Amino acid sequence: MSHDSGFARLPAPPYYAVIFSSQRNGLDPAGYDAAAARLFDLVQEQPGFLGAESARDAGGFGITVAYFTDEAAIAAWREHTEHRAAREYGREHWYAQYQLRIARVERAYGGHPADAAPVAAVEEEA
Amino acid sequence: MSHDSGFARLPAPPYYAVIFSSQRNGLDPAGYDAAAARLFDLVQEQPGFLGAESARDAGGFGITVAYFTDEAAIAAWREHTEHRAAREYGREHWYAQYQLRIARVERAYGGHPADAAPVAAVEEEA
Numbered sequence: 001m002s003h004d005s006g007f008a009r010l011p012a013p014p015y016y017a018v019i020f021s022s023q024r025n026g027l028d029p030a031g032y033d034a035a036a037a038r039l040f041d042l043v044q045e046q047p048g049f050l051g052a053e054s055a056r057d058a059g060g061f062g063i064t065v066a067y068f069t070d071e072a073a074i075a076a077w078r079e080h081t082e083h084r085a086a087r088e089y090g091r092e093h094w095y096a097q098y099q100l101r102i103a104r105v106e107r108a109y110g111g112h113p114a115d116a117a118p119v120a121a122v123e124e125e126a
Numbered sequence: 127m128s129h130d131s132g133f134a135r136l137p138a139p140p141y142y143a144v145i146f147s148s149q150r151n152g153l154d155p156a157g158y159d160a161a162a163a164r165l166f167d168l169v170q171e172q173p174g175f176l177g178a179e180s181a182r183d184a185g186g187f188g189i190t191v192a193y194f195t196d197e198a199a200i201a202a203w204r205e206h207t208e209h210r211a212a213r214e215y216g217r218e219h220w221y222a223q224y225q226l227r228i229a230r231v232e233r234a235y236g237g238h239p240a241d242a243a244p245v246a247a248v249e250e251e252a
Contacts, residue, residue: 007149098237104232109226111223
């Protein structure tokens with residue numbers, strides 16, 4: 001992932017989240033890393049893409065959450081030719097199991113704890 | 127996390143997701159791990175809790191998604207005395223930054239790629 005920090009900078013809700021959990025099978029790490037980087041670049045160009053966050057633990061279990069303005073943007077990204085090809089390839093070659101959930105984000109809260117601000121006070125700042 | 131695989135076993139949508147992204151500050155790993163394990167046990171007893179998935183990368187950026195039946199269950203968990211205390215402590219001691227998003231999960235897809243099943247064919251199996 002070619003972002004500076006792990007956090008996506010998003011507008012105020014509502015917007016949509018694609019929550020992708022996956023267990024890597026450990027095979028083809030170079031191919032997987034290259035495809036992940038390429039898809040991350042591609043999705044930046046997708047109209048309606050807002051940002052993404054991703055973490056994978058040492059055991060190969062990972063969660064990526066990609067954020068979009070609306071369901072139409074998610075559908076368009078799903079139909080993207082190169083994304084579709086990578087998805088079909090990855091399903092057979094890179095993952096032991098995966099789960100995809102589509103959700104409508106209704107509220108967001110956050111903070112830099114160093115500011116000692118109560119969560120409630122920074123609602124909607126995200 | 128004391129679950130066998132990383133994947134939560136959830137009913138068919140709709141349900142709610144609490145998406146918590148955080149950057150650990152690297153301090154107090156033993157205290158953090160103990161609190162995380164304790165909270166994971168506690169939330170199992172929370173009415174309306176459905177399951178959770180979590181991953182943290184080597185750089186300390188992590189995503190935990192906890193799933194609940196509805197917003198009332200999320201609100202009750204937020205008000206849980208021990209959860210509240212741990213949250214307030216963690217905000218000051220464990221995290222460099224965090225983000226919390228509440229979302230309504232509308233659709234879910236998944237699969238074991240070894241079955242070579244198209245994603246669309248297993249929709250709602252989650």
